[in-house]
Amino acid sequence: GESVGLHLPTLSVQEGDNSIINCAYSNSASDYFIWYKQESGKGPQFIIDIRSNMDKRQGQRVTVLLNKTVKHLSLQIAATQPGDSAVYFCADPFRQKLVFGQGTRLTINP
Amino acid sequence: NAGVTQTPKFQVLKTGQSMTLQCAQDMNHNSMYWYRQDPGMGLRLIYYSASEGTTDKGEVPNGYNVSRLNKREFSLRLESAAPSQTSVYFCASSEIGRRPEAFFGQGTRLTVV
Numbered sequence: 001g002e003s004v005g006l007h008l009p010t011l012s013v014q015e016g017d018n019s020i021i022n023c024a025y026s027n028s029a030s031d032y033f034i035w036y037k038q039e040s041g042k043g044p045q046f047i048i049d050i051r052s053n054m055d056k057r058q059g060q061r062v063t064v065l066l067n068k069t070v071k072h073l074s075l076q077i078a079a080t081q082p083g084d085s086a087v088y089f090c091a092d093p094f095r096q097k098l099v100f101g102q103g104t105r106l107t108i109n110p
Numbered sequence: 111n112a113g114v115t116q117t118p119k120f121q122v123l124k125t126g127q128s129m130t131l132q133c134a135q136d137m138n139h140n141s142m143y144w145y146r147q148d149p150g151m152g153l154r155l156i157y158y159s160a161s162e163g164t165t166d167k168g169e170v171p172n173g174y175n176v177s178r179l180n181k182r183e184f185s186l187r188l189e190s191a192a193p194s195q196t197s198v199y200f201c202a203s204s205e206i207g208r209r210p211e212a213f214f215g216q217g218t219r220l221t222v223v
Contacts, residue, residue: 009150034211043200043214044153089152093206096141096160099169100153 012107019077021104023090026071034091035064035075038103044089047075082108112136116201116215123191123222131186131218133201141204142184143212144168144176146197153200159184191222 013019025033031052036044048059050066050073057064063076077084087103117132135142140161145153145168155168157176165176173195175187184203188195198219204212 032206036211041217043202043217044212045214046211049211091212093204093212096204096206097155097158097166097168098141098143098202098204098206098212099155100145102152 010105014109019080021075021088023073030092030094036089038087114215121220134183135203139203139205143202144186145200148197193222196222
């Protein structure tokens with residue numbers, strides 16, 4: 001069935017470096033994507049979203065890129081900090097059925 | 111500011127027992143969801159309710175039933191618990207057409223022995 005997936009289960013970066021987390025999707029009709037952050041012991045929290053009429057959207061230290069041709073999106077975190085340690089999910093809310101990808105665990109090395 | 115409230119927070123069941131997980135939201139959201147999260151796995155959608163009066167199967171519905179009692183409440187029932195249902199369960203609500211994010215409860219840690 002339709003799904004949202006991630007390329008890597010874990011990502012380790014040096015504090016201060018930029019992080020890039022990738023996500024692939026399979027539903028060509030999907031037109032809206034959301035990135036969530038989940039800290040240990042908590043439920044996911046919204047980071048940023050993007051609609052299919054956009055290629056790029058920027059927030060505070062985060063940027064999401066969408067490539068509809070290859071059905072791929074990425075989350076870029078600038079100047080990664082210890083507080084960014086978490087699991088990051090992309091999600092597809094197509095027709096209100098909110099489906100999450102597997103997740104990427106981001107760890108920060110001092 | 112309660113948001114999404116789940117009860118209970120922890121539960122231990124014996125194989126074959128039944129129980130209902132409760133979820134309530136106070137944000138007047140139309141859509142509500144139940145997920146399970148196993149170690150090393152992402153969130154898997156069990157059932158969802160796009161609007162009051164409707165429920166639909168998600169990715170892993172077997173062994174579960176749901177009831178959208180009203181706009182605020184969405185319950186998840188395990189009729190005959192199995193060890194494979196040991197997991198953390200999250201309820202969420204959203205109004206995706208109006209605001210992008212889904213709001214999550216604090217989770218219910220269920221162990222089936």
